[in-house]
Amino acid sequence: MKKGEKALLWFVVGLVVLSVGQNLFSKKPKEFQDAERGIPYYSTATPQLAREASDIIRQNDCRQCHSFWSVRNVMQSVPSPSLDGMGDLRSEQWLYAYLSAANPQTLLPTRLKPEYRMPSFAMLPENERRTLAKYLASLHAKDWYLEETRKNEYEKLTGKDDYKK
Numbered sequence: 001m002k003k004g005e006k007a008l009l010w011f012v013v014g015l016v017v018l019s020v021g022q023n024l025f026s027k028k029p030k031e032f033q034d035a036e037r038g039i040p041y042y043s044t045a046t047p048q049l050a051r052e053a054s055d056i057i058r059q060n061d062c063r064q065c066h067s068f069w070s071v072r073n074v075m076q077s078v079p080s081p082s083l084d085g086m087g088d089l090r091s092e093q094w095l096y097a098y099l100s101a102a103n104p105q106t107l108l109p110t111r112l113k114p115e116y117r118m119p120s121f122a123m124l125p126e127n128e129r130r131t132l133a134k135y136l137a138s139l140h141a142k143d144w145y146l147e148e149t150r151k152n153e154y155e156k157l158t159g160k161d162d163y164k165k
């Protein structure tokens with residue numbers, strides 16, 4: 001082999017090693033990581049509970065204001081909290097009390113403008129309020145998602161990037 005050829009060969013070998021190494025060790029872009037991890041929310045409800053709750057949610061038009069499973073209704077009239085992961089935020093007892101209150105604002109002072117209110121669902125039959133509370137309490141967010149949300153919040157609030165679990 002001539003000297004020039006040998007140098008070229010090493011050059012090619014070097015390129016191959018570099019590109020393999022890069023693929024092995026480089027982190028994939030965040031969007032890909034998230035896509036591989038799937039939807040950040042899940043429910044522990046039985047299929048029957050999920051079905052019953054969906055009917056009640058449809059009949060009472062909760063989606064007019066709230067999003068479920070990251071799906072936002074384009075016609076959404078009121079900027080309301082997403083109900084995904086609700087079970088990590090509130091207990092079933094609290095949710096039942098909230099849905100049963102004649103004036104929900106007494107339990108959760110509004111964080112929004114006065115014209116945006118959670119209507120009272122006290123008029124629903126008790127079993128429907130119980131089903132809704134049970135279903136909402138079954139909605140959870142995955143650990144990695146909560147962890148990332150807390151981290152982003154920490155970084156936003158403090159401007160530091162030394163977040164510890």
Ligand code: HEC
Nearest residue numbers: 060061062064065078080081109110111112116117118119
């Ligand atoms: C007209 C709009 C509207 C409809 C319809 C509606 N909500 Fe709400 N809901 C709101 C608003 C606004 C809030 C935020 C309340 C606040 O901050 O004062 C809220 C808050 C909540 C909360 C508490 C969220 C938290 O952060 O703890 C739950 C649970 C909830 N709604 C469930 C439901 C369910 C279940 C239905 C259907 C049976 C429903 N909502 C229908 C507007 C609505």
